[in-house]
Amino acid sequence: MKAILQGIGAIFVGIINIFRSISSRIVNWSRLHIPFIEALFQRHLKNPAMIFVDLAVLIIVLYISFGITGATLIYAKSSESRFSETLATLYPLPAAKVDSTYIWSHKFLQRLRFLNTFSAQAPKSVDSRPPTDSELRKQVLEGLVEDQIILITAKEFAVSVSEAELDSAYNAQKSQTKDFVNQIKMLYGMSVSDFRAVLAERILKEKVKNTVLTKVKVRHILINGPVEIARQAIEELKQKKAFGDVAKKYSQDLKTKNKGGELGSWTKGELALQISQSFEDAAFKLAVNAISEPVYSRFGFHIIQVTEKTGNNYQTYDEWYAETLKKHQIKYYIGY
Numbered sequence: 001m002k003a004i005l006q007g008i009g010a011i012f013v014g015i016i017n018i019f020r021s022i023s024s025r026i027v028n029w030s031r032l033h034i035p036f037i038e039a040l041f042q043r044h045l046k047n048p049a050m051i052f053v054d055l056a057v058l059i060i061v062l063y064i065s066f067g068i069t070g071a072t073l074i075y076a077k078s079s080e081s082r083f084s085e086t087l088a089t090l091y092p093l094p095a096a097k098v099d100s101t102y103i104w105s106h107k108f109l110q111r112l113r114f115l116n117t118f119s120a121q122a123p124k125s126v127d128s129r130p131p132t133d134s135e136l137r138k139q140v141l142e143g144l145v146e147d148q149i150i151l152i153t154a155k156e157f158a159v160s161v162s163e164a165e166l167d168s169a170y171n172a173q174k175s176q177t178k179d180f181v182n183q184i185k186m187l188y189g190m191s192v193s194d195f196r197a198v199l200a201e202r203i204l205k206e207k208v209k210n211t212v213l214t215k216v217k218v219r220h221i222l223i224n225g226p227v228e229i230a231r232q233a234i235e236e237l238k239q240k241k242a243f244g245d246v247a248k249k250y251s252q253d254l255k256t257k258n259k260g261g262e263l264g265s266w267t268k269g270e271l272a273l274q275i276s277q278s279f280e281d282a283a284f285k286l287a288v289n290a291i292s293e294p295v296y297s298r299f300g301f302h303i304i305q306v307t308e309k310t311g312n313n314y315q316t317y318d319e320w321y322a323e324t325l326k327k328h329q330i331k332y333y334i335g336y
Contacts, residue, residue, distance in 0.1 A: 269316030
């Protein structure tokens with residue numbers, strides 16, 4: 001065993017001697033053929049402390065050189081690689097600015113990587129073309145600006161996301177997918193911390209929406225048949241029969257009939273998208289606890305009741321955001 005260790009030690013000593021010999025030859029050659037190297041050598045012989053000054057200068061020059069390289073790659077759209085992302089992490093290169101707050105390019109490149117990873121794996125449809133690089137860049141930049149405006153609004157209204165809320169949302173997502181951690185890595189190139197950061201922003205956006213916009217809690221009875229049946233159900237409600245009991249008797253919405261017809265809470269624009277514009281218009285006009293006349297949609301006739309209503313801003317989220325965006329000064333540094 002001792003002989004083996006001695007043999008290994010001898011090999012390492014031999015390797016070190018070889019490196020010393022090579023480096024010595026390189027230094028000697030450089031001194032002979034490159035005047036600048038010889039001048040540095042003589043400078044350090046005369047004043048050894050100057051080596052620290054020269055090293056500091058070298059580090060500064062390298063830092064500036066890599067910064068220029070990063071800026072060239074990012075702003076000229078020459079590269080959106082991991083190398084560019086690393087450089088963007090090391091240098092304060094702005095992607096956009098909202099008022100006096102900068103959005104840094106490393107976050108832009110990270111989000112772009114997530115989106116590109118997902119886009120590359122999304123099933124291709126013959127009916128739709130994949131987004132172009134320009135469209136993806138625009139989507140990411142505008143999304144980051146929106147996140148910043150949501151954050152500003154959240155501070156204004158003292159809205160935040162607690163760790164418990166984030167844990168609950170994360171665990172709910174995790175429970176729906178087997179091998180969740182590998183799935184998000186494969187689909188988006190995200191780590192768990194990346195995913196939690198994006199999830200926190202989504203939760204905050206939802207909380208801001210619910211704070212600044214009118215929100216209604218709705219229940220309904222769906223009747224996919226003659227309107228006379230719907231009117232019969234309304235008569236029973238006018239006779240003070242419980243809405244939940246009438247829903248169980250008449251509703252043909254199998255998902256909600258045994259839950260009292262509960263559809264949850266909505267802001268304007270969401271019900272129109274999920275059910276119909278006529279349903280949404282009726283719901284937002286109703287006084288709390290009032291019963292609507294039969295409202296027709298592609299699903300049939302709805303009898304609607306709003307049980308809660310908060311806020312007095314009847315805009316959709318898109319309308320509110322477009323109006324809010326005008327109140328802020330936005331500047332983009334990265335083009336698309």
